[in-house]
Amino acid sequence: MRICIVGAGYVGLTTAAALADFGHEVICVDMEESKIESLRQGKVPIYEPGLDALINKNIKNNTLFFSSQVEESIKDYPIILIAVGTPSQEDGSSNLTFINQVVEVIASTTNVYKIIITKSTVPPGTNEWIHQTLVAKGINEDLFDVVSNPEFLREGLALWDLYHPNKIVFGTKTNRPLKELKKLYVRGKAPYIFTSLTGAELIKYASNAFLATKISFANEMARICDAYDVDYADIAKGLGTDPRIGRYFLNSGLGFGGSCLPKDLSSLKHSAIRKNVETKLLDAVREVNDTQIKLYLNKLTTEVPDLTEKQITVWGVTFKPGTDDLRSSPAITLINKLLEKGCRVHTHDPMVQLELPGVHSHTDKYESVTNSDALIIATEWPQFLESDWSEVKSRMKGSIVLDARNCIDEKLVRKQGLVYLGVGKQ
């Protein structure tokens, strides 16, 4: 199949590399010329395990191409896969400017049959709107099919998810494109879920909202455990053994961040309000998440009451381990709060040298704790679990280790005379 992927961002690039590797001819287009030029030379602008090698392999195999000629490529290819950004606006709704631009180009260039696949996360009704817009712009319905095909890729594991999906969702208006669509992906045992355009859009939002709900539930339970001096880890274990609940996404900590969960939760709420549907549960999920950082700061001030001029080290600045992505990272929000309180903040992250005014970033984790009053673990990178706590203790001025991801073996920390703090820790 010949596929034109519009948007060389995170989703566009990972999907382009995988589809090319599945044997399709893929061109990935983007208006940003410098980005396309680097990609042509095999230089990948984002970090995702395995992506660099896969892109270079498929460039060499002549199955993957990059171009900044967006219009020409959209005109030339029979399958268009839209993977442009849909960022949050101030009111929480999604900004669909880039989607509109692509639809304009499709409308002005389509004269033979095309399948138009929306991979970007878009609010319910958007794909229906794309269909109606193309009709309104004079494109005959015989000349196109719009398909809603959301992605469920986890950063850090995106290629694994592309090769081992747990489902493939296709929302369509008719059965006409299904035969072609079934040739698109490597499916394994994953079921196809065929639904309407809007149904597919809502599956994506419901998935991320549900994952966010599990995390906020875990965080609220950890608060209750904290008050009753119970270890939340035992509760998570107890919950997780019930297959109706499952253990995934029940880790308590600083809360959820990243480019998807917070944005999709806001957008879903916005879509519900537009139809006068109350979203008490979604609001509560957001509220718990928004107050997690304060909760951990309160925990810190039980041991260090006045944070002014204190030297605090934060390990892990990305929104989760295995990525260099800082978007909506709870660690960054925490660091900003520490700066507001007058702390001198030092950071270490295995992947990112944080450039933030007033923050000292270190490549060596032990160096980062030298003279610190407290160490906060904000992202559960595996490297932190294997730390030499006697080295940490000997370098620190104070003795507080606040484990804001419940990932450290507290016995090892305590053994060195350090004070281990957490929420929902016995």
Ligand code: UDX
């Ligand atoms: C998410 C969805 O998982 C993916 O299906 C979707 O396509 C994009 O959004 P991603 O943003 O890569 O993927 O991150 P994810 O692994 O879902 O984690 C999101 C946030 O939740 C992170 O900040 C993580 O630290 C936090 N989290 C996750 C918890 O706090 N507790 C958990 O138990 C799990």
